[in-house]
Amino acid sequence: MASEIILDDIVKTYGKGKQLAVDHVSLQVQPGELFGLIGPDGAGKTSIFRILTTLLLADSGNASVAGLDVVKDYKAIRKIVGYMPGKFSLYPDLTVKENLQFFATVFNSDIQENYHLIRDIYVQLEPFKERRAGKLSGGMKQKLALCCALIHKPRVLFLDEPTTGVDPVSRKEFWQMLARLKEQGITILVSTPYMDEAGLCERIAFIQNGKILKTETPDQILKEFPDALYKIQSDNMYHLMELLKQIPEIKSSYAFGDSVHATIKEQGSQTVRQRLIDAGLPSLVFETTKPQIEDCFIQYLHE
Amino acid sequence: MKQFWSFIRKEFLHVFRDRKTLIILFGMPVVQILIFGFALTNEIKNSRIMVLDAAHDIQSSRLISKIQASRYFQVTQIVHNEAEIQEGFRGGNVNIAIVFPLNFGHDLESGERPQLQVLADASDPNLATALTNYVSNITADYQREIQKINTPIPTIVPEIKMMYNPQLKGAPNFVPGVMALVLLLVCVMMTAVSIVREKETGTMEILLVSPFKPILVILSKTIPYLFVSLINVGSILLLSVLVLDLPIHGSLLLLLLESTLFIITCLILGIFISVKTQTMQAAMLISLMGMLLPTMLFSGFMFPIENMPKPLQIISNIIPSKWFYIIVKSIMIKGLGWEAIWKETLYLLGIAVFFFALGMKNFKIRLA
Numbered sequence A: 001m002a003s004e005i006i007l008d009d010i011v012k013t014y015g016k017g018k019q020l021a022v023d024h025v026s027l028q029v030q031p032g033e034l035f036g037l038i039g040p041d042g043a044g045k046t047s048i049f050r051i052l053t054t055l056l057l058a059d060s061g062n063a064s065v066a067g068l069d070v071v072k073d074y075k076a077i078r079k080i081v082g083y084m085p086g087k088f089s090l091y092p093d094l095t096v097k098e099n100l101q102f103f104a105t106v107f108n109s110d111i112q113e114n115y116h117l118i119r120d121i122y123v124q125l126e127p128f129k130e131r132r133a134g135k136l137s138g139g140m141k142q143k144l145a146l147c148c149a150l151i152h153k154p155r156v157l158f159l160d161e162p163t164t165g166v167d168p169v170s171r172k173e174f175w176q177m178l179a180r181l182k183e184q185g186i187t188i189l190v191s192t193p194y195m196d197e198a199g200l201c202e203r204i205a206f207i208q209n210g211k212i213l214k215t216e217t218p219d220q221i222l223k224e225f226p227d228a229l230y231k232i233q234s235d236n237m238y239h240l241m242e243l244l245k246q247i248p249e250i251k252s253s254y255a256f257g258d259s260v261h262a263t264i265k266e267q268g269s270q271t272v273r274q275r276l277i278d279a280g281l282p283s284l285v286f287e288t289t290k291p292q293i294e295d296c297f298i299q300y301l302h303e
Numbered sequence B: 001m002k003q004f005w006s007f008i009r010k011e012f013l014h015v016f017r018d019r020k021t022l023i024i025l026f027g028m029p030v031v032q033i034l035i036f037g038f039a040l041t042n043e044i045k046n047s048r049i050m051v052l053d054a055a056h057d058i059q060s061s062r063l064i065s066k067i068q069a070s071r072y073f074q075v076t077q078i079v080h081n082e083a084e085i086q087e088g089f090r091g092g093n094v095n096i097a098i099v100f101p102l103n104f105g106h107d108l109e110s111g112e113r114p115q116l117q118v119l120a121d122a123s124d125p126n127l128a129t130a131l132t133n134y135v136s137n138i139t140a141d142y143q144r145e146i147q148k149i150n151t152p153i154p155t156i157v158p159e160i161k162m163m164y165n166p167q168l169k170g171a172p173n174f175v176p177g178v179m180a181l182v183l184l185l186v187c188v189m190m191t192a193v194s195i196v197r198e199k200e201t202g203t204m205e206i207l208l209v210s211p212f213k214p215i216l217v218i219l220s221k222t223i224p225y226l227f228v229s230l231i232n233v234g235s236i237l238l239l240s241v242l243v244l245d246l247p248i249h250g251s252l253l254l255l256l257l258e259s260t261l262f263i264i265t266c267l268i269l270g271i272f273i274s275v276k277t278q279t280m281q282a283a284m285l286i287s288l289m290g291m292l293l294p295t296m297l298f299s300g301f302m303f304p305i306e307n308m309p310k311p312l313q314i315i316s317n318i319i320p321s322k323w324f325y326i327i328v329k330s331i332m333i334k335g336l337g338w339e340a341i342w343k344e345t346l347y348l349l350g351i352a353v354f355f356f357a358l359g360m361k362n363f364k365i366r367l368a
Helices: A045-052 A074-080 A096-106 A115-128 A138-150 A168-183 A195-200 A218-223 A237-246 A269-278 A293-302 B002-017 B019-039 B058-069 B082-091 B104-110 B125-150 B171-201 B203-208 B214-242 B252-276 B280-298 B310-316 B320-333 B338-362
Strands: A005-014 A019-029 A034-038 A060-065 A081-084 A156-160 A187-192 A203-208 A211-216 A229-233 A250-256 A259-264 A285-289 B047-053 B073-079 B096-100 B117-120
Touching: A005 A045, A019 A045, A019 A060, A019 A203, A019 A211, A034 A168, A034 A195, A045 A060, A045 A156, A045 A187, A074 A081, A081 A138, A096 A115, A096 A138, A096 B002, A115 A138, A115 A168, A138 A156, A138 A168, A168 A187, A168 A195, A195 A293, A203 A218, A203 A293, A211 A218, A211 A293, A218 A293, A229 A237, A229 A269, A237 A250, A237 A259, A237 A269, A250 A293, A259 A269, A269 A285, B002 B019, B002 B214, B019 B171, B019 B214, B047 B058, B047 B082, B058 B073, B058 B096, B058 B104, B058 B125, B073 B082, B082 B096, B096 B125, B117 B125, B171 B203, B171 B214, B171 B252, B171 B280, B171 B320, B203 B214, B214 B252, B252 B280, B252 B320, B252 B338, B280 B310, B280 B320, B320 B338
Parallel strands: A034 A187, A034 A203, A081 A156, A156 A187, B047 B073, B047 B096
Antiparallel strands: A005 A019, A005 A060, A203 A211, A229 A259, A229 A285, A250 A259, B096 B117
16 A cells, blocks of 8 residues: 655755755655654654645655645645644634634535544533633643644644643543544644653654654564663762763663663673662662663664 | 635634724724814914014004904014014014014005014924915005005906815815825735734644635735725715815715725735735834835825925835825815826726735745
8 A cells, every 4th residue: 555645855954955954854654544753842843744734845855645746736735634733823813613613614614524523522622612712721722723623534634743732631632532533544643742652653753853763663662672771760860870971881871750761781780780889879779671762762862 | 615705704803803903993094084183284373473563653553453363373472672572482482573663654655665574483494484475465465455545556466266275274185195094004004914913823834734725815814904994984084074074076986996996905015015024023014114104205195295306206106105195185175087087096006916916926835
């Protein structure tokens, strides 16, 4: 089966070639796939989205959506995709219902026709349907934006950082909705800076400085983590981190939540452990831990 | 078509939900007409005049009462020496002074070339010139009166008739001006800002990724402002007829059609600005600097174009308000018809077509 989204050696620069935003990116997303583009702010995610949604022209390379070329067939693409930009982009002075109605008619559709697609989301918005969109909470705004992007039953859905600035509960709900949409056969490309959301995608691509570091399923990425990972904790974190930098057996160490994650060269764990105990760090914890997506991302960054 | 209607509906919602702006939009013409009509006026009434009458004879006192009787002057002070005149000017409470020499009446009666000194505060040169002219006219008038009685020498009496505006009212001049100004402001600035707002809020990004034609996005934006502007034309005309006693001499239909053409020209300029700018601030600044200021300067409303140096006169030709100002004056005040304004109308049409083409050419179907 042909890929639904194809990026082939795409390069995009800004400021007359001075600033490289997308650096020879190639990607393929299969029909019906929930694909995540994972990377920090400024990695080039939005540029890729805009190239795919025909809003920007790439400097070089080819791209297609649903078999349509993003340059030649831009009009056709604009009819069949749903796009939710990273920034809240609805009319703040129109009510929830008016926004939805408006975007439905823009796409020659109406709310009834595809109500089944948005029902789960819209029931949560229903109590506020007469409220102006600008007065909604962050999570509600994103739900409304998703509804507006879905109301014409797009074949491919582009969601650029849909959960940025949204509370953890709403984020979780949002991802549950995406999973249900995927069941409807909609291909979804979603970007996020949150590593914990990566595991919810079918396949992910790590992106940094405009380069794709790795494309794989989340499980496979976790499996491929090469080293043993240790979680180290102490009440004196600063001292701990300084110390870890001086131990030659440490391959890498970085802050991870309230602890430090470190990979250690083969056979080195005993030595490291001893050094830490000798240093007399207060309430030391030293244990192996399972790598998470973020660990893998950092791993690829160092390569 | 259904899409287009829903778009226009949305635009009306935007305009009517923004209450503050709406009040300004509808209130501005009313306030401007009232301010220009009653507060700001360059008509000279009741100027304070000071009289030093050294002659104290029949001729001088008759001339003084003639001056007093005119509506231009109000004799505030009778003084007795030069020093008091100086003081009066320095105090700033008189605009003009007249000095009658000792034997004014005698000279006049014996044909000795009587003299009359007129001093004016020329720190406002226009006012000073106007006032001294009035004084000269009154004295000339007076002289003719007595000549008629004394000697039957034939004199040339210019019969002056102020065409179209016999009472030299200010209103005929500023009503067309305010119309041009208000329509320009509403149409250019509001349209420019409202389209750029879609770019700034990011909604343009979504609209571009839709089957809807971008050009229609923009056209639909202009409809509410066309509507608002037509209401403004109505309110300005009503006010000028009812409050300022300025009747519409020509065809009302023609006036409304020409106003619509001007409104459309302004909307097109607004579109052009919005196509070229990225932020609301820039759009607003360009509308103000590029449209409002030239309108004030070059429409002929505030400063007569005939007096400007040639290059500025040429520049004034690309200002749509200039043509509209001429058109409104011709229809409303002179009561002229189509045959008098077709040239100006063509100019307006030309400007509209030119900027429409330019705007369309520059319209971006993508971001950046």
